[in-house]
Amino acid sequence: MVAGVQIHSQEAQKAQAEILTEGALRFIAALHRTFESTRQSLLVARETVQLRLDAGARLDFPAETAHIRADPSWLCAPPAPGLEDRRVEITGPTDRKMVINALNSGTKTFMADFEDANSPTFANMLNGQVNLRDAIRRQIDFESGGKAYKLVEKPAVLIVRPRGWHLDEPRVTVDNSPVSASIFDFALYFFHNAKELIARGSGPYFYLPKMEHYLEARLWNDIFNFSQSYIGIPTGTVRGTVLIETLPAAFQMEEILFELRQHSSGLNCGRWDYIFSFIKRRRADRTAVLPDRKDVTMETTFMDSYVRLLIQTCHRRKVAAMGGMSAQIPIKNDPQANEIAMKKVRDDKLREVTNGHDGTWIAHPLINKIAMDVFNEYMLGPNQVCVSLQFRMRTELILHQQYHVRREDVRVAAADLLNTNIPGKVTSEGVRGNVATSLAYSAAWLGGNGCIPLNHLMEDAATAEITRIQLWQWVKYGIRISDTGELITADLIDRLIDEAVPTLTSALVKAQNLEIVARYLKNQVRQAWPSEFLTSDLMPYLAIADGCPPQWQRSVL
Structure with a gap:
């Protein structure tokens, strides 16, 4: 037109x-x-x-x-x-x-x-x-x-x-x-x-x-x-x-x-x-x-x-x-x-x-x-x-x-915005939770659902991105799991992915989409640097399903 x-x-x-x-x-x-x-x-x-x-x-x-x-x-x-x-x-x-x-x-x-x-x-x-x-x-x-x-x-x-x-x-x-x-x-x-x-x-x-x-x-x-x-x-x-x-x-x-x-x-x-x-x-x-x-x-x-x-x-x-x-x-x-x-x-x-x-x-x-x-x-x-x-x-x-807090008292330096003195550990529960959330949300996203309830939390693309990039970061810097002493490696993440995939299938999370995101996540934790956005990475699947030719996509999986 x-x-x-x-x-x-x-x-x-x-x-x-x-x-x-x-x-x-x-x-x-x-x-x-x-x-x-x-x-x-x-x-x-x-x-x-x-x-x-x-x-x-x-x-x-x-x-x-x-x-x-x-x-x-x-x-x-x-x-x-x-x-x-x-x-x-x-x-x-x-x-x-x-x-x-x-x-x-x-x-x-x-x-x-x-x-x-x-x-x-x-x-x-x-x-x-x-x-x-x-x-x-x-x-x-x-x-x-x-x-x-x-x-x-x-x-x-x-x-x-x-x-x-x-x-x-x-x-x-x-x-x-x-x-x-x-x-x-x-x-x-x-x-x-x-x-x-x-x-x-x-x-x-x-x-x-x-x-x-x-x-x-x-x-x-x-x-x-x-x-x-x-x-x-x-x-x-x-x-x-x-x-x-x-x-x-x-x-x-x-x-x-x-x-x-x-x-x-x-x-x-x-x-x-x-x-x-x-x-x-x-x-x-x-x-x-x-x-x-x-x-x-x-x-x-x-x-x-x-x-x-x-x-x-x-x-x-x-x-x-x-x-x-x-x-x-x-x-x-x-x-x-x-x-x-x-x-x-x-x-x-x-x-x-x-x-x-x-x-x-x-x-x-x-x-x-x-x-x-x-x-x-x-x-x-x-x-x-x-x-x-x-x-x-x-x-x-x-x-x-x-009741009217204007915060005129605030003094924030650049160092405060970069401070990483955080109490907490990387636990086996945290690693497994990140794997499950990343897989389940990404698979649901491929199925057309952009926010889903998981473990009594409403998860969207932002929380899925945290789980993905934390897994990459822990592998990149060789972090050990605090409660088991196990080194977080790409091979460990592979095993946890393979264990999680059969447990995640649901009305929102289809098996064929889990297979796609499992491959994607295994690849991500092996990269020198993480991808900017998983939504950009996975968009070609949605576009192709809509009948969009690959030449109109800036990245094709």
């Missing part, structure tokens, strides 16, 4: 008339032709940074932007309609049932995820866009299994997370080049829904993942400006919350906010991806070897420092400092185990609100009350950015003051 644009999937025929319209494809083509070269140069810059780190360089706050950090006068835009109070946000994929349940959950917002909680089959990507379009227009109601699913009168505010800059969408090419997955996801949602959202008193709001440099935030800001002009809406209507989930980005929080200041709605502590990035970017540093992932808690120095710095930065610039995800989910038929799990959630949310966060994430609607109760008790106003005497007050002013 549009010159230079090709769709390489039979799946598109079902949704093309609704979502891949001529107008939407023209918009995607315009964004691609304007910004793709910049994206590619920024991805090359990431590789250059990694090579410097491998050679012994240490991350630090950029000298060239010291003036931005030192200048107290600049502030970000005030909260957009519906984003004033974000005390509890639910996240999840974009299938129809999930969208309705999340919007009806009682949370303040719903982050509809095209990224880590999603397996990017073309059907998932297109159907997700259809579902969000219908939800915005209140046309998403349906029946299944004799049960009716219907939106409540005042659903949660919708925020969309597109995929990261590193990913392509190989099933759509412009001028014989795959489009950016970020642009594809953003463009379809924005083009079809921005004006409708504004008419309904909201706006096009986004979560922006996986950035590693403030210039990557500048690229998003340029895309926002271009897009607003393209469809004719006021500048500043789009809002983006940036997930600080890479180690380099932790040193550039002020700069990222500065680049997006006209469109910013804050920063989020993407804790699980942050741990993954911490290991990956310090892959050549033996001192950065981490213990079992259960021991890498939010109280460890490098995690606590990054949280406190994020809260201080956001409140200094008058935007929301959002907390992260508790992985625990409700446990049915075991009240004692459920109480232990829910106490972990409660303690995590209490830590966040008393630290100064303006909101938090949950993965299951039944956890909303726990998170909401904690934030309602400790955050009396809509956020902790500013103290206002108009907020509902308790009996004593001193109590009122403690």
Whole structure:
């Protein structure tokens, strides 16, 4: 329909008339032709940074932007309609049932995820866009299994997370080049829904993942400006919350906010991806070897420092400092185990609100009350950015003051963000757990499921990445298992994989996909350096299944 644009999937025929319209494809083509070269140069810059780190360089706050950090006068835009109070946000994929349940959950917002909680089959990507379009227009109601699913009168505010800059969408090419997955996801949602959202008193709001440099935030800001002009809406209507989930980005929080200041709605502590990035970017540093992932808690120095710095930065610039995800989910038929799990959630949310966060994430609607109760008790106003005497007050002013934690006291040095003095060990349980989680999640992802419950935890691509890269790191540096004394080698991981595979088959985890990811994981622990993302490595399987020819994929297994 549009010159230079090709769709390489039979799946598109079902949704093309609704979502891949001529107008939407023209918009995607315009964004691609304007910004793709910049994206590619920024991805090359990431590789250059990694090579410097491998050679012994240490991350630090950029000298060239010291003036931005030192200048107290600049502030970000005030909260957009519906984003004033974000005390509890639910996240999840974009299938129809999930969208309705999340919007009806009682949370303040719903982050509809095209990224880590999603397996990017073309059907998932297109159907997700259809579902969000219908939800915005209140046309998403349906029946299944004799049960009716219907939106409540005042659903949660919708925020969309597109995929990261590193990913392509190989099933759509412009001028014989795959489009950016970020642009594809953003463009379809924005083009079809921005004006409708504004008419309904909201706006096009986004979560922006996986950035590693403030210039990557500048690229998003340029895309926002271009897009607003393209469809004719006021500048500043789009809002983006940036997930600080890479180690380099932790040193550039002020700069990222500065680049997006006209469109910013804050920063989020993407804790699980942050741990993954911490290991990956310090892959050549033996001192950065981490213990079992259960021991890498939010109280460890490098995690606590990054949280406190994020809260201080956001409140200094008058935007929301959002907390992260508790992985625990409700446990049915075991009240004692459920109480232990829910106490972990409660303690995590209490830590966040008393630290100064303006909101938090949950993965299951039944956890909303726990998170909401904690934030309602400790955050009396809509956020902790500013103290206002108009907020509902308790009996004593001193109590009122403690509910607005701005963290002006924080002093975080570069060394704090790199501190690896973590109590904990590498145990046989931790190694086996990483093997099982990596295999089960990756196999489910190949089967079209982007988030799955495992051992009473909600696992997504971020936690799967931690398990994969920890196995690589332990093999790379010859770590011994604390309780057995056994050396962690590639051959040991092979044996544990072979033992785990027969135990993992389920409705979500198919045997043929387990075979693929078992080979992949065995290969990964033998590499000199780990792959950047397992989702990039495994994407060709999804693309080929969708009918996409291999020549449109940058890496083919």
